[in-house]
Amino acid sequence: MNNIEYVVRVSEVTKSFNLGKIMVHALRGVNLEIATGNYISIMGPSGSGKSTLFNMIGGLDKPSSGRVYIDEVDIAQLDAYELAWLRCRKIGYIFQTFNLIQVMNALENVTLPMTFAGETSSAAMDKGMDLLKLVGLSDRHSHKPNELSGGQQQRVAVARALANDPSIILADEPTGNLDLTTGEEIIALLKRLSRERNVTVISATHDFKMLNVSDQVVWIRDGLVDKVENRDELSISVGQIGARSESETA
């Protein structure tokens, strides 16, 4: 284990939500190790705890118990400033609802994290344009989010997530609000970026289109890791799922 660099390590993480009368146990002891540069899919049905796990890994929420390590640092040990720094420099987030800042155009959205990181305005602009070119939107740099299609907005979000060269990109249902083709384009884009830039992509999803590109799939069910499959073991389940989704659409 000491030979492999884990960019994310999740140890015995539980998360419960107290809803007054009842406790919802969203995560019930998750263990997970994610190696650098891989494309990981966290798969599971709706309500299985994917988003909750995503929030834990991203330092957006605190576990009820257990530990989350990023680059072997226990993020519970970080103060508010260090956590913000982690979010700014180490992790790029991609959301189901795109979450571009509505009052800013595409380029301004991409440069915002660089501004936070102390980049000068002109350097940020240059890099922002490069990133927009990378996602194929350099001609739309002055468009506001509401002037862009869903797929285009998500591309801007991908560019923004890459702004400070993070080592991890976290995506929660990145294709959830996109149609089939656009979703496939975003998946292909994420896959290309993970390969070209050696970024670890972790995406929570119940979109089976993700399976084809994943190096590793973590199956989650009822707040527990059901099984972890590597790429080579996947073909069997993909076959099953292919059959299943075909029968669903028929």
Next chain:
Amino acid sequence: MKKTNTAQGNGIAPDKAQRLLVLPFRKSLEISFKSIQARFFRSLITTTTLVLAISFFSFVMVGTNAANGLLSTGEREYRQALVKSGYDLEPDQVTVGSSPKQRWIAILSLLVCVVGIVNAHLMAVTERFREIGTMKCLGALDRFVMRLFILEAGMQGLAGSLVGALAGAFFALASFGLRFGSPALTHLNWGDILGSVGMAVGGGILLSLLGVMYPAWIASRMQPVEAMRVEH
């Protein structure tokens, strides 16, 4: 590659100098200005209460300045005209103040205005949870968010109270001119009037900032996980 389990000496928590998170003032100003622009109609309504309250305040103040200008001429007929039009003037009095009634109305309208501003900003905060949460995910510190809201309110306050103060002064002088004829306007002490307008503008900005403090604090404490909320 080596592994360390402390916060020091690795990529996540380097020493302070590298661990920089900033939002330059110019950039904050730019973002706040855009936010106002993008929600122009909403901003206009928020600002309108301030315009009204400040214009009344300025109207009262400048009206008093004008009456004092007239009194300072020492001419008996102006004095009588002022008394006739409702100013309480004792025989030996050489200056007038605003009436207690006017002061009460002015104070009340300013209070109502602050409550309105607080309410409008609180609504804006709940509406903008996703924007705020997203900024936090991108690395914004609490104080960046706070600063953005304060700057927005400051700009609204400046614009609203400038308009209000000038409008109030204009109507005060116009009504004075109508009542006492053109000589009333030739004896004005412009220094005093400028002072009153300045006070109204300053007061308006202050009220606007006062009104945004609590909402801005709420906004700044919003958690990044808010950005994840998906409505069904």
